[in-house]
Amino acid sequence: MPAFHFISGLPRSGSTLLSALLRQNPRFHASMSGPVADLISCLLQEMSARNEYSMFIDDTQRQRVLRGVFEQFYGPDHPAEVIFDTNRSWCARLSLLQTLLPRAKVIACVRDMPWVIDSVERLIQRNALSPSSIFNYQAGSTVYSRADAIANGDGLVGYAYNALKEAFFGPHAAQLMLLQYETLVSDPQRALAAVYDFIAEPAYAHDFDNVEFEADEFDRRAGTPGLHAVRRKVTHQPRDTVLPPDVFQRFTQDAFWRNPEINKHRVRVI
Structure with a gap:
């Protein structure tokens, strides 16, 4: 089975760039946010006491089922030796990841918050003819209402920010490393060296002048080219x-x- 690690943190903070760089390594798989975290959440709910059949499911079975999601989603024949799964909710799942994949690490991408909000707003203004899924495809809002919407606890940014704080201050912070967007774009060599050290993988010579990532169709369907x-x-x-x-x-x-x-947990901040 490949080694699993996770990319999480704040939106508009370099997670796609980090994935694009990591996937240059032929031993690695990394991509944009995927469905695994949501599959895990759905299974947790369906195996909970809300389901009348939960009395037939013990924690050992739950653990096998949830580990199986990772193993089967990527497949036993996946060519990568190291898989990075990306989702903002992983920061709120450190206890679960510690139980299922105790060797897994989480790299949380962060960025000065005003520039996170700015980056979202810049996308919206750039795509004036395409209402975005970020705001449920609604048109006619203002920069103030948009900032309020994404910054609240259930919003695109607010949820990720609260999950990040939970991970940073929580009991499993040793699994966590914070990678600042400012470091990634100004000193990518140092940023990637820190990632490799954190996950205990041998260094790889990345090409910072030829980065490729393609998600145009997904972005178009999301109304946010x-x-x-x-x-x-x-x-x-x-x-x-x-x-x-x-x-x-x-x-x-x-x-x-x-x-x-x-x-207090001496989380690495790069």
Whole structure:
């Protein structure tokens, strides 16, 4: 069976770029967010007390069933030796991952929160003719209502942010590494070296000038062309924000991972 690791963290923070780089290694499989986490959630619910037949299912059986999702989804003949599954909810599942796959690690991509909000808003404004699945394909909202929607606890950003804090401050934080978007795009060599060290895999010579990733059809169906686009060359490109100053300022104090005084589990932050 291949080794399993996970990519999680905040949206618009480099997870697609990280996957595009990792998949250059022929030993690795990595892609955009997939359905495995949702399959696990559905099975957990159906094997819980809400189902009258749950009395016939013990924890050993639950564990076998859930491990089987990983093993069978990717298949026993999958050519990769190391599989990275991507989903924002993995940060809220560290206890489960510790039970099912105790050697697995989670790389959480993070980014200054105002720029996460900015990146979503930039996508929406760029695709003015295509209402996005991010906002249930609704049109006519404002930048303020959009920021509120994605930042609340059930929103695209708010849920991921809360899951990240749960992982960072929780009892299984040793499984977690935070990879800052700013590091990934400005010093990709250092970023990838840290990932390889964290998962205890031998280094690989990545090509940071020829990065490829294709998800145009998925993005089009989601009403958000460019959602998973990556530049061919990894580079940091400073820009002005498209957010009003008060919206930008609202999120400027949210990068808790930059405060070493509260990093009680000494989570790696790269």
